[in-house]
Structure formats: C-alpha cells, structure tokens
Amino acid sequence: MRAPAQPRRWLPRSLLSRNIVLLVVLVALTQACSLSALLHFVQRPRIERASIIFADYVRMLDSLLAAMPPDEGRAAATRMNAHRSAPAASTAMPAISPLRFFRTWQRDVFIRSLTRDLPADMPVRWETTDEERLWIRVHAAGEPVWIALPMTADAQASGITTAVILSIGLALLAGLTGWLIQLHLNRPLADLADAARRVSAGDAPAPLPTDGPTEIAEVSRAFNQMTDALKQAEATRALMLAGVSHDIRTPLTKLRLAIAMALPRGTNDSLVASSEGYLDHIDTILQQFMDYAGSGEREAPQTGDLNALAGQLVAEFTGLGHEFDLEEGDLPPFAFRPVAVMRVLMNLMQNAVVYGRTGLRVRTWRDGDDACVAICDRGNGIRAAELERLKSPFSRGDNARTHSGGTGLGLAIVERIARLHGGSLTFHDRAGGGLEALVRLPLNPQTNAPAAARR
Known part of the structure; x- marks a missing residue:
C-alpha cells in the first residue's frame, strides 16, 4: 500500500499566493517568448x-580609395585618420556585458553579419575604450590601412532597452491586477470559513450572499442549504429529546405512584426502596443521555469568573461531606458557557469522590492563553493512560462495575464540552x-477551535 503523497514544501500554502506565483510565472514566460520572437x-x-547596406558603403569607399592616384589616396586616408594597424584595444569579437546584454547582442549580430558580407581581406575589429568604434581595413594607394567608421542607429539597443523596460512594467501591472482580483475572490471564501467556524461553535450565521462569481455563488448556496438542514436537524433533535424525556418520565412517575399505592408504608420497605432505586437509576441514565446529546451547544458564552465557579462547587461538595482543597490562581474573567463548564467540574469532582475518595483538591492557574483547572485525588484506581480511552462514549473501567448508575458517558460529556470551548481534557x-x-479552556474566545466538538 503506497503512503499518501506529502505536499511539496516549496509550494506556497495559500490559494492567493499560489495564483499570484502562477500569474507571475505565466507573465514572465510570455514576456520571455515575446522578447525572443522580437x-x-x-x-x-x-x-x-x-549590415548589408553598411557593407556596400564600405566596399564603395574601398573602391574609391583604391582608384585614386597614390598621393590622393594617401591624403584621403590621412583625412580619415587612417592607421597602419588596428588599435591594440580593438578585438575581432568583443566580450558580452551582462549589464548591457541587449546592446552587446545587437553589436555582435551586426559584427558577424558585416564580417560575412565583406571580403576576406577587409576584416572588422571593435574598439571599446572611452567610446566605441568600428575599425575596418581598406586599401589606399595599394596599401592596407585601418579606418574608424561611424556606426548606424540600427547597431544600438536603445529601442530594445525601452521595450524591455515596458515589458517589465506591464508584467508588474499584470501581477498587481491579478493580486487585486484574487483578493476580491478570496473575500467570500474568508466569509465562508468564518461562517463554518460559527456553525461549528453552535451559532446560526446569516445566509451567505450568492451574487458573486458562479463558482463561489454555488458554494455559498450549498453552504446555506447545509446550515438550513442543520437548523432543521437541531430542531428535530430538540423536539425528540423533549418527547423522550416526557414520554419516559411520565410512566416512571406513574410507576412510583403505583408502587406507593400498592405497597403501603411499612408492609415491604425493602422492596419499595429497591424499586425506587431502579427508577432513580433509569432517570439518571436518561438524564446522562440527554446531557450528552446537548453538551451545551445551545448555551451562549458569557464572561465569567472560573475561580468563583470552582469555589461555589467546592463549597457545595463540602456541604455534602466531601472536602476539596481549593488553590485559586490568577485568572482574568473570560467568556465560557457557565452551565456547561459547571457540568464539567461537577462530573470530574464526582468521579474524584467516587473513585479517588482521598486527597481531593481543585487547583486553577493560567498557562499562557489558557485557563487551567485540575481536579486531583489520591485514589489507587484506574491509571491516567486508561482514562484517555474512557473518554469515548459508553466506555467504562473495571472499577466502575462496582458503582451503579453510570452509562459511560460522563467523561465523554466532559471531553465534548471542553472541545466545544476550543479546549481539551487530559x-x-x-x-x-x-x-x-486537567481541563484547559482558552482565555480568548476568538482562538476557540470548536470544530472538533461535533466529532
């Protein structure tokens, strides 16, 4: 079985940057092809x-100098500043300058073409000193001499340089335009991502606009249909839970009354107590199922004091005979769902009472951008590694078999509520x-990552 292909690390991560890079590469490629064709x-x-016209001019000059009488030919060569030999600084094929590539390329093309068009006894050399000059050997009074001839405008590269600068400017303009277009396209995608996060958090975002580009509008319409379906499913679930609670608890209440009427007080107290215990067990199981189905999604976050909430629960458990040591850290007020977080702490504290029994302690502190609350005990029961497995719904440890009334949903509820807040349970x-x-809750609600809460 082949391993899944890993993403190329050199590729940009965002769609915006990838499209900009692609656009720049395509523009650069088209500009290079256009320049090459030019x-x-x-x-x-x-x-x-x-070069052909220039070669004709040089051959005509050579013919005129050769046809003149020797004295007139030498005088004409002197007036043209002729030399017996080419300057030492001249060369048959000058080097190419990377900084002046287009100009030197045109110069080399001109020299090669001119050398091809002139006779073999009329070599060409190029001098590059303070000024650039073209030296050609001609014949005056029957003797070879070297003269410098003016260059034509076609041998210069000013037009090509201007064209290259214009091409670079157009490429930058195209890249900027593509960037602005991509920003316009990314805006509805960012709105879609924000709406998806709000849906994961249990909110009901406003419908997304569907008047953009066809592809984006189609995605927005599909998302709006999905949110409508989720709203309907949520309404159906709430109705079903209310119906289940009513339809089951009503006969339970009637059964309690029937038992009380059928067995008067004092006739069979042990049977009455046993029956009521079974009914309480059924009612507890029903409530845990409803708590797991709800898990606080419909509760709105409120700014509150986690230390105050923990202190309230410690006081309530102390009143029931279960003493918890409380160590409060410096926690600022932050947004959380108070009823759901209370359910988290109550479940964990109840587990500590039932399975730990001794060394009960609640501790709060701040760790970076997280508020932390730990419920500790000194029990010798289940290990931490096994408890990670028990966060799955309907999982129960071996030591839970001796305790009735549970469904294996307590830790699953705690885990789900923690993830709903963007936090964790470990x-x-x-x-x-x-x-x-240990329960971690983010202090900044904008950093919540509630998508995992619906796992």
Missing part, C-alpha cells in the same frame, strides 16, 4: 539588413500517587 524575427533581420498520574484531571 529579437530573432524582428530585430535580427533589421540588423542584418543594416489525565496525568499525580506525583505521590493518585490522578489529576
């Missing part, structure tokens, strides 16, 4: 035609023995 199919023939073996259940 040089080879427009500029090169133009230079070669100019377990750690406590130093010195026992267990620590």
Whole structure:
C-alpha cells in the first residue's frame, strides 16, 4: 500500500499566493517568448539588413580609395585618420556585458553579419575604450590601412532597452491586477470559513450572499442549504429529546405512584426502596443521555469568573461531606458557557469522590492563553493512560462495575464540552500517587477551535 503523497514544501500554502506565483510565472514566460520572437524575427533581420547596406558603403569607399592616384589616396586616408594597424584595444569579437546584454547582442549580430558580407581581406575589429568604434581595413594607394567608421542607429539597443523596460512594467501591472482580483475572490471564501467556524461553535450565521462569481455563488448556496438542514436537524433533535424525556418520565412517575399505592408504608420497605432505586437509576441514565446529546451547544458564552465557579462547587461538595482543597490562581474573567463548564467540574469532582475518595483538591492557574483547572485525588484506581480511552462514549473501567448508575458517558460529556470551548481534557498520574484531571479552556474566545466538538 503506497503512503499518501506529502505536499511539496516549496509550494506556497495559500490559494492567493499560489495564483499570484502562477500569474507571475505565466507573465514572465510570455514576456520571455515575446522578447525572443522580437529579437530573432524582428530585430535580427533589421540588423542584418543594416549590415548589408553598411557593407556596400564600405566596399564603395574601398573602391574609391583604391582608384585614386597614390598621393590622393594617401591624403584621403590621412583625412580619415587612417592607421597602419588596428588599435591594440580593438578585438575581432568583443566580450558580452551582462549589464548591457541587449546592446552587446545587437553589436555582435551586426559584427558577424558585416564580417560575412565583406571580403576576406577587409576584416572588422571593435574598439571599446572611452567610446566605441568600428575599425575596418581598406586599401589606399595599394596599401592596407585601418579606418574608424561611424556606426548606424540600427547597431544600438536603445529601442530594445525601452521595450524591455515596458515589458517589465506591464508584467508588474499584470501581477498587481491579478493580486487585486484574487483578493476580491478570496473575500467570500474568508466569509465562508468564518461562517463554518460559527456553525461549528453552535451559532446560526446569516445566509451567505450568492451574487458573486458562479463558482463561489454555488458554494455559498450549498453552504446555506447545509446550515438550513442543520437548523432543521437541531430542531428535530430538540423536539425528540423533549418527547423522550416526557414520554419516559411520565410512566416512571406513574410507576412510583403505583408502587406507593400498592405497597403501603411499612408492609415491604425493602422492596419499595429497591424499586425506587431502579427508577432513580433509569432517570439518571436518561438524564446522562440527554446531557450528552446537548453538551451545551445551545448555551451562549458569557464572561465569567472560573475561580468563583470552582469555589461555589467546592463549597457545595463540602456541604455534602466531601472536602476539596481549593488553590485559586490568577485568572482574568473570560467568556465560557457557565452551565456547561459547571457540568464539567461537577462530573470530574464526582468521579474524584467516587473513585479517588482521598486527597481531593481543585487547583486553577493560567498557562499562557489558557485557563487551567485540575481536579486531583489520591485514589489507587484506574491509571491516567486508561482514562484517555474512557473518554469515548459508553466506555467504562473495571472499577466502575462496582458503582451503579453510570452509562459511560460522563467523561465523554466532559471531553465534548471542553472541545466545544476550543479546549481539551487530559489525565496525568499525580506525583505521590493518585490522578489529576486537567481541563484547559482558552482565555480568548476568538482562538476557540470548536470544530472538533461535533466529532
């Protein structure tokens, strides 16, 4: 079985940057192809035609100098500043300058074409000193001399340089335009991502606009249909839960009354107590199923004090005979669902009472951008590694078999509520023995990542 292909790390991550890179590459490629076509199919023939005309002019000059009487020919060569030999700084094929590539390319094309069009006894050399000059050997009074001739405008590259600068400017303009267009296209995608996060958090966002590009509008319409379907499913679930609660609890209440009427007080107290215990067990199981189905999604977050909530629960458990040590850290007020978080702490504290029994402690503190609350005990029961498995619904440990009334949903409810807030539930073996259940909740509600809450 082949491993899944890993994404190429050199590729940009966002769609915007990928499209911009693609656009820039395509524009650069088209500009390179256009420039290549311009040089080879427009500029090169133009230079070669100019070299043919220039070669005719040089041959005509050579013929005139050769036809003159020797004295007149030498005098004419002197007036043209002729030399017996070519300057030492001249060369048959000058080097190409990377900084002046187009100008030197045209110069080389011109020199090669001119050398091809002139006779073999009329070599060409190029001098590059303070000024650039073309030296050609001609014949005056029967002797070879070197004269410098003016260059034509076709041998210069000012037009090509201007064209290249214009092409670069157009490429930058095209890249900027593509960037602005992509930003316009990414805006509805960002709105879609924000709406999806709000749906995951249990909110009901406003319908997305569907008047954009066809593809984006189609996605927005599909998302709006999905949110409508989720709203209908949520309404159906709420109605079903209300119906289940009513339809089951009503006969339970009637059964309690029937038992009380059928068995008067004092006739069979043990049977009455056993029957009522079974009924309470059924009612507890029903409530846990409803708690797991709800898990606080419909509750709106409110800014509150987690220390105050933990202190209230510690006081209530102390009143029931279960003493918890409380260590409060410096926590600022932040947004959370108070009823859901209370359910988290109550479930964990109840587990500590039932399975830990001793060394009960609640501790709060701040860790970066998270508010942390730990419920600790000194019990010798289940290990932290096994409790991670028990966060799955309907999972129960071996030591839970001796305790009735549970459905294996308690830790699943805690885990689901923590994820609904963008937080987490973890377990750690406590130093010195026992267990620590750690709940992390983000202090900044904008950093919530509630998408996992509906797993």
